[in-house]
Amino acid sequence: KLVLYARSGFQVYSLxxxxxxxxxxxxxxxxxxxxxxxxxxxxLALFSSTASALVSAGLVxxxxxxLVLGTHTLINSLVSxxxxxxxxxxxxxxxxxxxxxxxxxxxxxxTDHSGIDNKSNQSDEDKTSTSVGSSSIGTDHPSVYLLWxxxxxxxxxxxxxxxxxxxxxxxxxxxxxxxxYSTRIPNLVSQARAVVTVIAxxxxxxxxxxxxxxxxxxxxxxxxxxxxxxxxRFNVHRDLATEIFGGHSWFLYIRNILIQDPVFLFFIFxxxxxxxxxxxxxxSTAGLKLLICLILLVLVYSTKGHKEVRFLxxxxxxxxxxxxxxxxxxxxxxxxxxxxxxWHRTALLLSLLAxxxxxxxxxxxxxxxxxxxRWAYKRAADSGYVNLCLEWVGQQAxxxxxxxxxxxxxxxxxxxxxxxxPIIAKMNQExxxxxxxxxxxSASLYAVNGFQNATSFDDxxxxxxVQNVQRLVKYLLMSSxxxxxxxxxxxxxxxxxxxxxxxxxSVRVLQRDNSEQMRKQLYKMGVxxxxxxxxxxxxxEGRTLYTxxxxxxxxxxxxxxxxxxxQRIQLQHLVRAAQLKVAQ
Numbered sequence: 001k002l003v004l005y006a007r008s009g010f011q012v013y014s015l016x017x018x019x020x021x022x023x024x025x026x027x028x029x030x031x032x033x034x035x036x037x038x039x040x041x042x043x044l045a046l047f048s049s050t051a052s053a054l055v056s057a058g059l060v061x062x063x064x065x066x067l068v069l070g071t072h073t074l075i076n077s078l079v080s081x082x083x084x085x086x087x088x089x090x091x092x093x094x095x096x097x098x099x100x101x102x103x104x105x106x107x108x109x110x111t112d113h114s115g116i117d118n119k120s121n122q123s124d125e126d127k128t129s130t131s132v133g134s135s136s137i138g139t140d141h142p143s144v145y146l147l148w149x150x151x152x153x154x155x156x157x158x159x160x161x162x163x164x165x166x167x168x169x170x171x172x173x174x175x176x177x178x179x180x181y182s183t184r185i186p187n188l189v190s191q192a193r194a195v196v197t198v199i200a201x202x203x204x205x206x207x208x209x210x211x212x213x214x215x216x217x218x219x220x221x222x223x224x225x226x227x228x229x230x231x232x233r234f235n236v237h238r239d240l241a242t243e244i245f246g247g248h249s250w251f252l253y254i255r256n257i258l259i260q261d262p263v264f265l266f267f268i269f270x271x272x273x274x275x276x277x278x279x280x281x282x283x284s285t286a287g288l289k290l291l292i293c294l295i296l297l298v299l300v301y302s303t304k305g306h307k308e309v310r311f312l313x314x315x316x317x318x319x320x321x322x323x324x325x326x327x328x329x330x331x332x333x334x335x336x337x338x339x340x341x342x343w344h345r346t347a348l349l350l351s352l353l354a355x356x357x358x359x360x361x362x363x364x365x366x367x368x369x370x371x372x373x374r375w376a377y378k379r380a381a382d383s384g385y386v387n388l389c390l391e392w393v394g395q396q397a398x399x400x401x402x403x404x405x406x407x408x409x410x411x412x413x414x415x416x417x418x419x420x421x422p423i424i425a426k427m428n429q430e431x432x433x434x435x436x437x438x439x440x441x442s443a444s445l446y447a448v449n450g451f452q453n454a455t456s457f458d459d460x461x462x463x464x465x466v467q468n469v470q471r472l473v474k475y476l477l478m479s480s481x482x483x484x485x486x487x488x489x490x491x492x493x494x495x496x497x498x499x500x501x502x503x504x505x506s507v508r509v510l511q512r513d514n515s516e517q518m519r520k521q522l523y524k525m526g527v528x529x530x531x532x533x534x535x536x537x538x539x540x541e542g543r544t545l546y547t548x549x550x551x552x553x554x555x556x557x558x559x560x561x562x563x564x565x566x567q568r569i570q571l572q573h574l575v576r577a578a579q580l581k582v583a584q
Contacts, residue, residue: 160209
């Protein structure tokens with residue numbers, strides 16, 4: 001129902017009431033622009049290679065999908081910079097704890113009974129390679145070590161809150177950690193001290209973040225952990241996303257992200273070979289483990305019926321990190337094999353980044369040539385135009401009600417309209433009216449008077465099935481409140497009484513002629529119009545409305561069904577029950 005967004009995000013977006021909407025967009029873009037820096041830290045912690053980290057950050061900064069998602073999605077791109085920064089801290093601390101334990105074991109095994117360390121006979125080069133482990137954070141230096149440990153509670157708490165906001169991140173983080181440290185699982189008993197260190201330092205702060213977010217739900221919504229519970233019920237248990245927004249083929253993610261982007265696909269294949277080379281040359285399995293993680297994640301995400309590319313925002317980041325490591329390994333292999341200098345390797349990497357940047361520039365969506373359609377949600381490709389129409393209607397001083405011939409899930413509603421007037425809109429296979437009567441007064445954290453008027457999906461005025469458009473038209477003709485209509489240019493609407501006044505793309509705004517003569521004419525047309533043409537539809541509506549407690553509307557539909565088909569004697573008792581309910 002409600003998703004727990006960062007309260008600071010609410011603060012930023014509330015500036016829209018006193019400043020331009022561009023402020024929020026700029027703040028969002030600036031924040032998502034931190035993602036390459038976070039990815040650099042993450043790749044550095046994962047591969048212990050500055051070059052791999054730089055290439056990975058460059059690919060992320062130049063990626064067309066991430067550029068689009070970073071400016072046109074909210075929650076997915078909003079959490080990503082903090083997510084990878086927190087993961088960088090977690091992986092670095094875990095690596096350092098494991099390396100410290102390994103060194104202690106090595107020291108114990110290389111010390112003879114007289115207490116003389118055999119490492120004293122090593123060369124200076126051997127000592128250096130032994131003292132500096134694979135940990136990327138350089139924690140042998142006390143000041144750096146202390147700095148990173150100060151970041152641990154912040155990173156752990158942040159990661160806990162992020163996983164609370166986006167529950168699917170638990171799956172993402174879980175698979176990433178499991179594959180990264182899969183080879184360490186047999187040594188958990190011998191490295192118990194390292195495990196306890198990581199859990200005590202990072203795990204406790206992670207749990208603190210979950211509890212803090214849960215308390216926020218308790219404080220603002222009255223229930224502990226209501227956000228993840230509702231997310232699980234909506235997306236997993238009942239899978240309402242597929243029912244409401246539609247399902248897609250299992251192959252959609254692979255087709256839209258990889259097959260339709262040949263350069264990205266080429267980088268993936270090259271990086272697979274690079275990961276194999278890394279295992280053969282330096283026994284480094286980090287790239288291969290990351291590849292397994294990517295395969296597992298995309299398989300799990302593909303099992304869901306409803307799919308959108310934005311759901312794989314962090315998967316794309318992880319795939320680009322994999323590519324950054326892979327092409328660096330191959331470039332190093334090529335230059336080392338042919339005896340080339342370091343600048344040759346740098347030139348090769350820069351050339352590959354230039355090819356990737358040119359591909360992103362060529363593929364970047366544009367509204368003028370229609371290339372943005374592949375990013376639009378198929379069932380709501382014109383939702384942007386609908387929002388523009390709603391925003392324009394909200395600016396009209398004479399607007400008293402608006403009919404929107406569009407699914408309510410595909411536009412911004414009162415957030416865009418910003419006017420407390422009734423709305424009639426489509427909701428799946430029905431039309432619903434949200435009017436001032438059904439609004440509820442509820443407490444608000446940021447409202448000036450401490451309260452706000454909210455309208456939920458469950459409380460509505462008129463309810464009509466899409467098959468009974470005649471009843472909807474009858475209502476619109478008789479109600480002069482709805483003096484604006486937002487409809488598609490391809491859809492026919494009332495030819496009398498409504499005139500086109502504004503158009504945005506494929507959506508137009510119609511204004512009602514509210515002159516006294518026209519008002520009387522439209523009202524007479526509505527009175528003469530029946531409640532519907534199909535008695536089966538009317539009966540279905542009547543039974544549904546009666547069950548939902550809307551007895552007045554149920555009574556009119558049931559009576560209309562009987563008038564059209566007097567043989568429906570079984571409805572008489574339901575009509576009588578509805579009459580009693582209305583009389584009460």
